[in-house]
Amino acid sequence: MNMTPNARAFDDWIRERFVAINTELEELYFSQPDRHVVPEAGAALRRELLDSGHQHVSRLLAEGNTDEGFEAAFDLLGNLGMFMAACRRHGLTDPARETRSPLQDASALALHLGASLGVTPRFATSHLTTHNPARDGVYKRFTRLEAERIFFDYNTRGILAYKRAADALVRTLPMGISHPAVPYLLDDAAAALDDVRRGNEALFAALDIERFFYCVRPYLKPYRVGLHVYRGANAGDFAGINEIDLLLGLCRADHAEYSQLLVDKFLYMLPEDQQRLRDCMRRRSLLDALMEAAPESADQPWFQTVTERFLAVCALHGETAGQHHDQLVRRFIELPARALPEEEQGDVTASGPPLSVLLPGLERLRDLRQAAPRDDIPSRHAEIARLRALLAPRAQAG
């Protein structure tokens, strides 16, 4: 990647001293009786973080746009975002207390970069996962804590596996539902979703609850860039998950609550992902294609094969959504949040709204993906049951 000497110096700082400062501060906070409070102690380290970060940023701002290409600019935006997120985590900035970010140079640079790249002016999940360049086997992180490494290792793998499933589903589009290659693509999608499932299981077992909750999650909070507050990053900020929802037909682009979620996340995704998702929003789903073919073709061998494979993919998509909500969110966010004093409980999510608002929304998404029997949301329960009923007894038993 092309980097100017100033961008390289900032990147070196993010990978070395920045990580060391955050790690030391986390160890300090974690040893206090009130782990959610930023104590007086550690002020010198926080000062160093702020001053050194500011020096790098102001040199970069003075340097101006050197047009080193998309990759370099996007990477720099990620480094800036990590610095701004760490300032937020250590209470050096707080969107509730301010009307504009006190990090003025960082804001100016982030706004310039974000607007010119067509993305949000803060770090996004891809900066920490799929677009996080490793050096000597180590990618950029906030701290050296094992819990953070485990969390991002598995987020990255989960995202990559979802993208593989989405790729396989997208490839069915030009072929039509009865094409003999479609079962093969559906098997690919199922294998990828099975990888998501196994990754979720491993993450559930390996991640330390307290370390994640007190020392990793706080770097994912919303922060202000210039005047506006931008919500935190979450592992869902890539197109693949929604491509799967839409192409399977379990979620619909004409459902206002679901589309709102898409509209709100566009700028948190890479431009290439934005394009893919827009394209998917216009397509007919596999579920609709099968329902349309059913009256004439239900007895045809192709219909039986494709429907069986399609239902297997839907079941796996529902299962991974269940793991996310019922296991990961519950064990690592919902339960530990109950230990916080009431006034702190609104402050634990990446998007900003309190858990009492966020959780029912995530639950509705889970239920759409599981085609659950609910009539207050546009669940495809009836259509999935109808397809299941059309399967010949042999396929149903399998």
Ligand code: HEM
């Ligand atoms: C300890 C592990 C995890 C926890 C505690 C967790 C928690 C959360 C929370 C709280 C949200 C809502 C974001 C907000 O608005 O605040 C979210 C969103 C999301 N997360 Fe995770 N997550 C975890 C791991 C993963 C993994 C491994 C994946 C796989 C790629 C993933 C995929 C998603 C997706 C796709 C969304 C967007 C909402 C959706 O479409 O379901 N998460 N997560």
